[in-house]
Amino acid sequence: MSHWRAPGSFSLYDMDQPIHAALGLTDEELSMIIEILKREPNYLELAMYSVMWSEHCSYKSSRVHLRRLPSKGDLVILGPGENAGVIDAGDGIAVAIRMESHNHPSAIEPYQGAATGVGGILRDIFTMGARPIALLDGLRIGDQSDPRNRYIYNGVVAGISGYGNAVGVPTVGGEIVFDETYNANPLVNVAAVGVLMRDKLVLARADGIGNSAILLGATTGRDGIGGVSVLASAGFGQEVDSSKRPSVQVGDPYEEKRLIEACLELLDKRLVVGIQDLGGAGLSCATSETAAKAGLGMDVQIGAIPRREPNMEPFEVMTSESQERMLAIVEDANVAEVLAIAEKWEILAAVIGTVTPAVVHEDGSSVGMLRILDGQEVLANVPAASLADEAPLYHRPLAKPDNFDENSQMDVDSLIGEIDVIAELTKMIGDPSAVYRQYDHQLFLNTIVGPGSNATLLQLASPEIGVSNKAIGLSCDGNSRWCELNPRVGSELVVAESALNVALVGAKPVAMVDCLNFGNPTHPSVMWQLSESIDGIARASLELGIPVVGGNVSLYNEASGRNIEPTPVLTTLGLVEKISGIPPTTSYGVDRSIVLVGDISSKLAGSKLAWSSRSLKGGNLVEVDYDRHRSLIEAVLCLANDSSTYGISAMNDISDGGLALALFEMARASGYGFSLGSDDRDYKLTPGQLFSEAPSRIVVVTSNPTSVIDFFDEGSIPAVVIGSTNSTATLDFGAQALMMLPASGSKSQLN
Amino acid sequence: MSKVGIVVFPGTNCEHDVARALANLGVQSELVWHGDSDLSSYSGVIIPGGFAHGDYLRPGAIARFSKIMSEIISCANSGVPVLGICNGFQVLTEAGLLPGALQKNSGLRFICQPEALEVVTTRSITTSQLSPGDRITLPINHFEGNYTCDSQTLNLLIDNDQIVMRYIDNPNGSIDNIAAISNKGGNVVGMMPHPERASSALLGNSDGLKVLASFAASLVVGAL
Numbered sequence: 001m002s003h004w005r006a007p008g009s010f011s012l013y014d015m016d017q018p019i020h021a022a023l024g025l026t027d028e029e030l031s032m033i034i035e036i037l038k039r040e041p042n043y044l045e046l047a048m049y050s051v052m053w054s055e056h057c058s059y060k061s062s063r064v065h066l067r068r069l070p071s072k073g074d075l076v077i078l079g080p081g082e083n084a085g086v087i088d089a090g091d092g093i094a095v096a097i098r099m100e101s102h103n104h105p106s107a108i109e110p111y112q113g114a115a116t117g118v119g120g121i122l123r124d125i126f127t128m129g130a131r132p133i134a135l136l137d138g139l140r141i142g143d144q145s146d147p148r149n150r151y152i153y154n155g156v157v158a159g160i161s162g163y164g165n166a167v168g169v170p171t172v173g174g175e176i177v178f179d180e181t182y183n184a185n186p187l188v189n190v191a192a193v194g195v196l197m198r199d200k201l202v203l204a205r206a207d208g209i210g211n212s213a214i215l216l217g218a219t220t221g222r223d224g225i226g227g228v229s230v231l232a233s234a235g236f237g238q239e240v241d242s243s244k245r246p247s248v249q250v251g252d253p254y255e256e257k258r259l260i261e262a263c264l265e266l267l268d269k270r271l272v273v274g275i276q277d278l279g280g281a282g283l284s285c286a287t288s289e290t291a292a293k294a295g296l297g298m299d300v301q302i303g304a305i306p307r308r309e310p311n312m313e314p315f316e317v318m319t320s321e322s323q324e325r326m327l328a329i330v331e332d333a334n335v336a337e338v339l340a341i342a343e344k345w346e347i348l349a350a351v352i353g354t355v356t357p358a359v360v361h362e363d364g365s366s367v368g369m370l371r372i373l374d375g376q377e378v379l380a381n382v383p384a385a386s387l388a389d390e391a392p393l394y395h396r397p398l399a400k401p402d403n404f405d406e407n408s409q410m411d412v413d414s415l416i417g418e419i420d421v422i423a424e425l426t427k428m429i430g431d432p433s434a435v436y437r438q439y440d441h442q443l444f445l446n447t448i449v450g451p452g453s454n455a456t457l458l459q460l461a462s463p464e465i466g467v468s469n470k471a472i473g474l475s476c477d478g479n480s481r482w483c484e485l486n487p488r489v490g491s492e493l494v495v496a497e498s499a500l501n502v503a504l505v506g507a508k509p510v511a512m513v514d515c516l517n518f519g520n521p522t523h524p525s526v527m528w529q530l531s532e533s534i535d536g537i538a539r540a541s542l543e544l545g546i547p548v549v550g551g552n553v554s555l556y557n558e559a560s561g562r563n564i565e566p567t568p569v570l571t572t573l574g575l576v577e578k579i580s581g582i583p584p585t586t587s588y589g590v591d592r593s594i595v596l597v598g599d600i601s602s603k604l605a606g607s608k609l610a611w612s613s614r615s616l617k618g619g620n621l622v623e624v625d626y627d628r629h630r631s632l633i634e635a636v637l638c639l640a641n642d643s644s645t646y647g648i649s650a651m652n653d654i655s656d657g658g659l660a661l662a663l664f665e666m667a668r669a670s671g672y673g674f675s676l677g678s679d680d681r682d683y684k685l686t687p688g689q690l691f692s693e694a695p696s697r698i699v700v701v702t703s704n705p706t707s708v709i710d711f712f713d714e715g716s717i718p719a720v721v722i723g724s725t726n727s728t729a730t731l732d733f734g735a736q737a738l739m740m741l742p743a744s745g746s747k748s749q750l751n
Numbered sequence: 752m753s754k755v756g757i758v759v760f761p762g763t764n765c766e767h768d769v770a771r772a773l774a775n776l777g778v779q780s781e782l783v784w785h786g787d788s789d790l791s792s793y794s795g796v797i798i799p800g801g802f803a804h805g806d807y808l809r810p811g812a813i814a815r816f817s818k819i820m821s822e823i824i825s826c827a828n829s830g831v832p833v834l835g836i837c838n839g840f841q842v843l844t845e846a847g848l849l850p851g852a853l854q855k856n857s858g859l860r861f862i863c864q865p866e867a868l869e870v871v872t873t874r875s876i877t878t879s880q881l882s883p884g885d886r887i888t889l890p891i892n893h894f895e896g897n898y899t900c901d902s903q904t905l906n907l908l909i910d911n912d913q914i915v916m917r918y919i920d921n922p923n924g925s926i927d928n929i930a931a932i933s934n935k936g937g938n939v940v941g942m943m944p945h946p947e948r949a950s951s952a953l954l955g956n957s958d959g960l961k962v963l964a965s966f967a968a969s970l971v972v973g974a975l
Contacts, residue, residue: 161861165892166802168764254805258761346761438861440892442948445768448955459953463767582955 019043023050023226029392036386044372044380047315048387051226051281052288055555058391061521062553065534073547075510075575083124083204083277084194085549087511089575093465094198095472096130099191099513099571101554105248106188110155114188115163115251116224119323121192122169123277126260127326129202129267130194131462133444135164136476137174137190138515138569139435142183152186153178159251160190161438166253167260171439172447173456174476175569176432179612181480184559189515191476191571195462202267204276206290206298206329206355211273213287213298213353214335216342217259217325220283221308224249224321255324255347262345263326268464271334271341278325284318284387286327287353288370291384297368300353302379314379318372329355398531399524408486410618412605417614419687421737424609425664428657452669453585454504454653457576473507473574479656480565482621482693485606487529487566489621491536496624496695497655498572499544503633504651504698506583506640507574509544514551514570519563521555529566530555537568543626544633546572576641583640587669588650588701590727594674595708596659597719598632598697602688608657609691622694629696631715636698639711646711647704654698658691660733662699667731667741676723677734683720690733701725753970755780756793758823758839760803760814765836765947769799772947776960778967785817794970795832795876796823798839800892800945810838810853810895811845820846832876832969833939837893840931840941849932849941850908851900853893857924861894865956866944867919868930875915875933876969877940877962887958889944891922891930896943898925898932911935916942938969 020030023046033041033049041049055061071079077094078086084098102117118135125132137160142149164171169192206213266272274294276286283305291298302314308322330338335351342349358366370387372380383390436451448471449457455475461467477498482490499509514537519526530553541548557564604610605619639646650670652662667673677684702708705721712719723734729741755773759766759782770780780797783790790796804813814820820842827833827848835843843849856862870878870885881887900908905927908914915931923943931942946959 165861165863165894166762166805168762168801252805254762254802254807257764257802257805261761437864440861440863442863442890442892442945442954443764443768445771445948445950445954448953461771467771579953582953 020046023047024054025050029053032392037382042380044315044318045382047319048284048380048382051284051319052387053391057281057285059553060391061394061396061555062516062530063393064395065531068534068538069548070538070541071547071549073511073545076547076549077198079547079549080551083127085511085513086128086201087549087573088198089460089470090577091468092198093460093468093470094196094201095573096125096128096194096196097191097511097513097571097573098124098550099189099515100552101515101517102188102190103186103517103554103557106152106156106186107184109248110152111159111162112248112250114156114159116249116323117188117190118160118163119167119251119253119256120279121190122167122256122260123279123326125192125194126263127204127275127277128194128196129200130196131264131464132169132192132194132260133446133462134193134458134474135169135171135190136474136571137171138187138476138478139175140177140179140182140187140567142186143180144178146183149183156186156188157435157438163251163253165440167256168443170441170443170447172441172458173451173474175478176430176435179480181565185557185564187517187557187567189517189569191513193472193474195460195465197465200267202272202275204290205274205293206296207273207294208329208331209296209355209357210332211355212330212332212335212351213300213355214328214330214338214349215305215325215352216262216328216349217347218252218255218322219306219308219348220317220320221322222312222316222320225316225319249321249323251323258345258347259324259326262342262347265341266328266338271338272328272330274329276327278327280321282318282320282322288384288387290327290329291368291370292388295368296358297356297370297384298353299356299371299373302372302374304350304352306348306350314372396521396527397524398528400528401525407618408620410616412610412616412619413602413688415616416604416610416688419609419691421660421687421690421733422739424613424691425660427613428608428661429664448582449505449585454651455501457505457507457583459579469578471507471576471579473502473505473576474571475501476569476571477501478567478569480567481608481611482606483533483567484565485617486621487532488536489623491533491568492540492624493621493695494568494570495537495540495544495546496629497653498570499546500633500636500653502572502574503636504640504653506637507576508637509546509572509574509633511549512546512570512572514548514568516551516553517557517564517567517569518555519558523563526563533566533568540624544630580641584643584648584651585669586650586652586666588666588672588725590672590725592649592701592703592725593705593721594723594725595700595702595705595719596697596722597700597712597717599694599718600689601692601694602686603692603694604688607691607693624695628717632696632717635712635715635717646707647702648700648708650701652699655693658693659699660690664731666699666701671741672725673728673730673732673741674723674725675732678723678732681721683722684734685722753794754792755795755797755970756783756790757781758783758785758796758798758819760785760817762803762805763799763801763838765800765945768947769797769836772950772959772963775950776964776967783819785819788818788822790822790826795966796826798835798842800837800839803838803842811841814842815846824848827934827939830936830938832966834877834966835941836945837943840943841895843939843941848939849934850904851898853895854897854899855895856897862922863890863892865890866922868916868944869919871914871917872912874912875937875940877931877942877965878915879968880961880965886919887961888949888956889946889959890948891944893943896925897923898929900926908932915940
């Protein structure tokens with residue numbers, strides 16, 4: 001392999017080890033490649049295998065487990081395996097949804113890491129022919145007393161704001177969580193949603209022998225080389241390694257905006273037979289995957305690829321993760337029109353390759369070959385499917401952590417001691433509006449309920465589908481405490497919470513996408529957490545009838561040998577058949593009754609109070625009672641769409657921080673106070689009951705508590721009045737626990 | 752029937768929203784590409800929000816050189832109603848159709864939130880259906896909405912009744928709380944708030960319809 005010269009600007013590769021090892025491939029994986037090719041790979045081929053067989057692209061550690069996730073359902077048009085999941089919204093309208101992590105790039109270069117996370121997920125949506133109409137961000141960042149974590153927080157939010165706003169897709173929801181488990185390893189999970197008419201759906205297949213492969217969008221540069229293998233598929237050491245910064249891509253939202261408009265025009269005019277975005281592993285991925293899906297081959301002329309800088313090596317061109325690029329497969333007759341539309345939108349378009357027939361072997365089997373050519377010279381010649389689909393799958397060893405059983409014996413409720421309600425609540429308060437006010441969350445005029453409530457509610461409308469009378473609910477949820485305590489039950493609780501959240505805005509939960517953020521998969525305890533979490537999600541998915549239509553797995557979330565707490569993050573999609581008005585939000589009116597719906601629980605295991613405030617990291621979570629949860633979701637759907645009949649002005653779910661934090665959020669959104677237990681007939685809650693995070697519970701604020709209680713009684717769901725709202729700025733939790741509403745409260749209410 | 756031309760630059764993103772809000776009022780509109788040079792079939796022009804040419808260099812700085820701009824300038828000079836919303840306001844100042852400039856928000860952050868506004872004058876294409884002193888709430892959505900000008904220009908704006916709306920609670924550091932201004936004739940208006948984002952009951956706010964209805968009314972009157 002003497003023909004390879006290491007470009008001077010790179011210090012990524014440790015020359016003391018064999019090249020395949022420096023590229024992240026094991027000795028066994030090299031043997032497999034030699035087996036496939038029946039010869040030694042050259043450097044370019046090795047580089048292509050290293051990115052395509054990386055953990056990030058191949059899911060080699062997780063795929064055997066992911067198969068257990070239910071992905072089928074009556075409304076599922078496309079499940080996992082495509083660029084995005086696609087759901088049937090009725091009347092010919094389809095909704096595309098996808099979620100992905102950009103954790104490692106954001107740890108090294110927060111602004112660009114987060115910005116390109118947004119750019120990447122949007123391409124997954126419009127590559128299906130769908131117009132992206134919404135973004136959601138699940139952000140988890142380390143302790144803000146550390147300046148580096150503050151830098152990461154500011155950079156990530158600025159990156160999402162800078163890219164998302166300029167690319168012209170509203171950021172309509174998400175989460176922001178600060179926790180020391182994410183010190184040095186933040187989680188940036190981004191979900192995108194698009195709409196299209198179902199008959200315009202396009203797949204990422206390179207069909208049609210002789211068709212042209214056209215590369216659209218940005219030039220190919222040296223940014224992001226080895227992003228999937230060097231960055232996303234290895235942990236961090238003691239210090240965040242700035243030598244990895246060249247592996248982070250750099251985004252240009254203006255390029256992406258023009259690319260969106262150009263591609264939607266191409267797809268609308270049916271000028272492409274297949275299209276694929278260039279994300280992780282760049283051209284290696286787009287060319288091999290499109291060819292493999294069609295069972296055909298592809299010839300790529302390396303010299304035809306527009307470069308950002310001179311003297312780029314073929315391996316750099318083929319593995320570059322330069323942003324804002326798409327590969328379109330186009331019939332000869334349409335090439336000229338495609339190039340003209342690209343010119344109108346001022347994006348580059350270059351014919352870089354041709355779809356070729358599969359090679360038929362003597363035994364009758366056929367294989368599509370991906371060839372990288374420089375004129376007549378063949379630089380690489382590998383079976384396309386071997387890159388795309390034939391990475392090794394690992395059944396990595398699993399082991400329950402040693403202290404798991406011991407921890408679960410902990411009697412958290414008796415260890416908790418005295419609870420000062422106001423002191424504890426004060427520690428939990430955050431103001432997400434500081435984040436979402438930096439995001440355009442209103443573009444397209446679809447935002448009926450915006451960020452800061454239980455879930456987002458968006459009208460389904462776009463220039464392509466027109467203005468429909470349907471809406472979607474979206475909620476992004478995760479909880480590392482619950483999942484560290486018990487990854488299986490914790491994951492079930494997260495699914496249950498997310499489903500309830502979309503129901504609270506009147507949308508029936510119909511699908512979800514997930515980002516599974518875990519530690520180092522070579523640690524058996526991490527693989528056990530991943531496996532348990534997947535089983536938990538699978539169970540909740542089946543029980544609640546919400547298939548998992550896509551997602552990603554992010555492993556190696558570790559720093560200095562310490563794994564993050566397991567953090568599956570979900571985005572749940574709900575459907576509203578027919579919009580009936582604005583559903584109740586978390587903002588209530590005065591002199592109404594506060595009704596607690598669901599069991600009154602004082603169980604605190606896994607709660608913010610026990611875990612974060614008292615460091616009591618043990619006990620058993622309250623498990624989901626699925627019969628109850630299904631009844632509650634059904635009841636909540638009715639109330640959300642018929643709130644005036646029941647005098648309802650606000651609803652909120654009870655999760656993180658328990659009832660205490662739920663009521664605080666509602667008071668802040670309203671600008672008014674409340675009083676608990678002040679009426680003789682009110683149920684009097686103990687401090688422990690205020691902080692329990694037991695599932696399947698909500699707060700309803702109503703002028704007609706009797707009708708609400710009777711309604712829930714029909715579904716055998718307990719409901720009691722616990723207090724009332726008033727026009728003061730005082731939050732009275734009973735027993736002298738008073739707190740004044742922050743002065744800026746009323747302004748955080750949007751719409 | 753009068754028709755509005757909505758100008759689209761590469762990077763513009765509010766064009767469909769403006770069209771949708773106008774349609775709610777029964778006003779017809781069409782999108783006009785920045786490379787076109789004919790506005791003769793329109794009785795009014797709106798430059799919508801977004802990031803024309805990626806806001807490269809600075810917002811509006813490149814857009815002013817687009818082919819359509821000379822046509823917009825001649826429309827403006829002949830009394831045709833021209834409304835620039837957000838990025839459109841920035842384009843109008845860069846093109847010299849409105850005085851002053853829009854710099855970065857004083858907090859150095861992007862802001863997307865509703866803002867209470869006071870109507871200052873009705874002598875503009877966006878406020879004829881309102882009254883001086885009226886309070887309306889419209890969303891803002893910008894990084895560079897901090898209006899600035901020299902004191903002489905500010906005095907002229909005041910003297911000539913060119914300040915159209917002011918913020919009640921200045922979110923971005925604009926001089927004299929300015930949210931919207933007009934040219935001397937009142938037929939060219941730039942405003943940072945987005946009336947189209949407050950155009951239906953489902954969005955929880957329809958105050959923007961009064962602004963757009965004023966604009967629609969000016970199409971008939973303004974046909975010189």
